Amino acid sequence: AQSVSQHNHHVILSEAASLELGCNYSYGGTVNLFWYVQYPGQHLQLLLKYFSGDPLVKGIKGFEAEFIKSKFSFNLRKPSVQWSDTAEYFCAVSRGGGADGLTFGKGTHLIIQP
């Protein structure tokens, strides 16, 4: 079975700082990779996804993530964070071609200080 590891459980940054949240997964087959975000009081929403093709994917609100197959990683980045980026961020993986659900990491609570 696959598993997902998010290295940082709590991250505190100042506005305009650069962000990188680590995500590693364990699964030897084809995977689909996702980052979801949950803003305070809101439901989980998709930030970006990778299925195939260019390993550098761009999502909403200036976020991007890079799939490095050799490292089983899918790290999330943003060059300059804003106070409104304060949220919980979840990395998730699903098996390529499968109907079963997502395997999530435990999440990273990101706090941006103005």
Add this chain to the structure above:
Amino acid sequence: SQTIHQWPATLVQPVGSPLSLECTVEGTSNPNLYWYRQAAGRGLQLLFYSVGIGQISSEVPQNLSASRPQDRQFILSSKKLLLSDSGFYLCAWRGQPSNQPQHFGDGTRLSIL
């Protein structure tokens, strides 16, 4: 556009009581449906998924069950709740093909007393 409804938003139940959480999806046909739970300090864990009416797959052994009586309705149930069933329950749907992302409901906060 597609929407997903989940209710109730908050539920407080005594130990040993039954449970029924409902999830419905609008604006799509034959979705894959999912139930997840997020316990305190842990990530989201897949509980059940369904690829069609009456088809339920369970990911982890537990005190809960799921049913899909209609194409766009997914129900999470228990006959007797345990303290360990407390948590945040999320319903999600996904369209076809399999590389589509999942879309989540607002969740139900379940507290067992």
